[in-house]
Amino acid sequence: MSAAAACLALAVAGCGGDDDESKSAKKVDPGAADKATGNVNWCIGKDTTGTFSKAVKQFSSKGQVKAKLIELxxxxxxxRTQLVQRLRAKSSECDVIGMDVIWTAEFAAQGWLQDVSDVVGERxxxxxxxxxxxxxxxxxxxALPYxxxxxxxxxxxDEVKQPPDNWEDVYSQAQKGNGLVYQGARYEGLTVNFLELLYSAGGKVLSDDGKTVEIDSPEAAEVLKFMADGVEQGAVPKxxxxxKEEEARRAFESGxxxxxxxxxxxxxxGKDSKIxxxxxxxxxxxxGEGEGAGVLGGYDVAISAYSKNPAGAAAFAEFLTSPDWQKTIMTEASLPSTxxxxxxDPAVQKAFPFAVKLRTAVEQAQPRPVTPVYPQVSEAIFKNVHAALQGEMAPDAAIKAMKGDIDKALQTF
Structure with missing residues (x-):
């Protein structure tokens, strides 16, 4: 990979960014959306359910702004790679950007997004x-949460009478039964699984300002040792x-x-399976003494700093996050609303029998570490956690290695 290609792929590592870019971002006027006209492009991932196309068609039929879907x-x-290429080139092709929630800090710090604080503030x-x-x-x-x-x-x-209220009991019952499966491969999913226990133990990865590494803590060491012991003692299969997600699902459904x-x-x-x-x-x-906490996933919608129609983009972003459309994505695409x-809504509860539990799960969940170098931070976590769970590193050594890797990542921006 060439240096230029590597820079594009990483977006930030070693490539830097203007520290003042995000502070001087253009600000979107919420009132301008009501008078918007013209055309806007929505760049987001593949439309596997047809919902994105429906959004574009429905929005375009109602007002003076016409939207077009550009599938990534x-x-x-x-x-992310394709978006970074466009944004680094200051392309105006994407007016509205569909972003994984972990990209917000990176894109904002690079000056690629417009400030929508006033749009969000009204709602x-x-x-x-x-x-x-x-x-x-x-x-x-x-961005606006989508x-x-x-x-x-x-x-x-048929095996568990009452769901455990602490992770210790989950592992204990798993060891006595047929085990616990989760996303344990060497990828982002393992970062999420580790963070769920870390957050539930009261631990953190970074300081609130995102500039200091706080993962070398008693909570992190305890959680990683607990996870490693779970593998060694048979609560979690080798x-x-x-x-990843599908392998875990298939193992669970097959008993x-x-x-x-x-x-x-x-x-x-699962409700369509034999169990x-x-x-x-x-x-x-x-x-331990902490409170149960998950880790948020999902997508947000943002307005590109290089959009030639920010008012139209704001109108479309508000449509995507409107109560009516949020109901549609839950009932027709099984995408949890923000x-x-x-x-x-009764229709939502019919489509999602566990809607109340889902909202509670989202309410108790926390974001992943907010930093422009999140991809490198995540890799530092999952590669060292994986090594500890494989018995290749002692848990305390893995935590220290994790801290060192994250420190290096923070220094690149």
Whole structure:
């Protein structure tokens, strides 16, 4: 890979950015959306459900702004690469950007997004508070929360009488039963699984300003040792080190696990499987003296700094996050809404029998570390956690290595 290609792929590492770019971002006037005209392009991942195309068609039929969908690849990493290429070139092709929630800080710090604080400010009370945190960088909003996600503990009701209220009991019962499966492969999913226990134990990765590494803590060491012991003692199968979401789901549905950590999508698939009547879900339990906490997933919508029609882009972003459209994405595409009241709608509760549990899971979830170098921070976490779970490193050594790698990542920006 050439130096230029590497710079594009990483977006930030060693390539830097103007420290003042995000502070001088253009500010979107919420009132301008009402008078908007012209055309806007929405750049987001592959439209696997047809919902994105429907949004463009429905929005375009109602007002003076016409929207067009520009599909990016299905894989999030490939989406990010294509967006970075366009934004570094200051391309005006994308007016509205569909972003994984972990990209907000990176894109805002590079000066690629417009400040939508005034747009969000008029509607702050509508969103689930935790989802708003994914759209914020340095006390300003650079996106509107579009759809969200938070994990659950799945358990076999024919094996477990009452869902455990702490992770210690989950592992204990898993060891006595058929085990616990989760996303244990060497990728982003393992970062999420580690953070869920770390947050539940009261630990942190970075300071609140994102500039100091705080992961070398008693909480982190305890959590990683706990996870490693779980593998060594048989609560978690050795094969889990290769599992992503689908491998874990298949193991659970085939009766090879008593517990599973997974996203909401696995619920409806499970109800179409042979264990349809033999499982349920619960929100994340506590760890030690902490409180149960998940990790947020999902997508936000932002307005490109290089859009030639920011007013039209704002109008489309507001449509995508409106109560009516948020109901549509839940009932027709099974995408969890970011708006609090969506979960009270009878049609939503029919489509999502676990809607109330899902909202609770989202409410208790926390964002991943907010930093422009998140991809490098995540890699530092998952590669060292994986090494510890494989027995290649002692947990305390893995935590120290993690801290060193994250320190280096922060110094690149």
């Amino acid at each position: 690849p299905e894989a999030a990493d490939e989406q 702050t009370d509508e969103w689930i508070p935790s989802t708003l945190e994914t759209a914020k960088y340095e006390d300003k909003y650079y 759809n969200t996600n938070a994990g659950f503990v799945y358990y076999r009701t 094969a889990n080190s290769t599992y 090879k696990a008593t517990f599973m950590r997974n996203w909401p999508y696995a619920y409806s698939l 349809a009547d033999d499982f349920d879900i619960t929100t994340f339990p506590k760890f 708006l609090t009241k969506t979960y009270d």
